[in-house]
Amino acid sequence: MSTSEFQVTGMTCGHCEMSVREEVGQVPGVEDIQVSAETGRLVVTGTDGxxxxxxxxxxxxAGYTAVPVG
Amino acid sequence: MSTSEFQVTGMTCGHCEMSVREEVGQVPGVEDIQVSAETGRLVVTGTDGxxxxxxxxxxxxAGYTAVPVG
Structure with a gap:
């Protein structure tokens, strides 16, 4: 398992968080997603692959732009 | 047919507009909905009833607050 952080631009509300969550949740190996429209932070936990x-x-x-963090 | 205007507080994006559109679209007699997250304006056209x-x-x-305008 590993965790990766991303900064997402353009989310404004809970609906936006849900859109990101739905799309990222379809990536193979993803097991947990933390996402905040307020901070723009997206934390993805999944298998090492x-x-x-x-x-x-x-x-x-989902309609937004992300960059890796850290 | 008649048209009514409302000012909606709290919409931030297209998802919010869609939520309002979906709920207002279920009101009996409603035939057209114009809604803008940018301005907060909601214009509903429908039967006189x-x-x-x-x-x-x-x-x-839908999770927002509206007041009649005009």
Whole structure:
């Protein structure tokens, strides 16, 4: 298991969080998602094989932009 | 047919507009809905029997607060 953090731009409300959660939840290996519209922080926990690029693509699919943090 | 305007507080994005649209669309007699998160304006067109109180209740159900305008 590993955890990755991302900063997401453009989320404004709980509906936005839900959109990100739904898309990122479809990335293979993802087992937990913490996301906050207020801070823009997205924390993804999953198996070691979870690709950051897949998470970024999922956020993009939801309609927002993310960058890896740390 | 008649048109009523409302000012809605709390919408921040297109998802919010969609929530309001979905709830207000269930009010009997409503035939057209214009809603903008940017301005907060909600314009409801429907048969003459559409009750403003029913529109206000629908907006509340969506999680926002509205007041009649004009």
């Amino acid at each position: 979870v690709e950051a690029s897949a998470v970024l693509a999922a956020v993009d699919e | 559409v009750e403003a109180s029913a529109v206000l209740a629908a907006v509340d159900e």
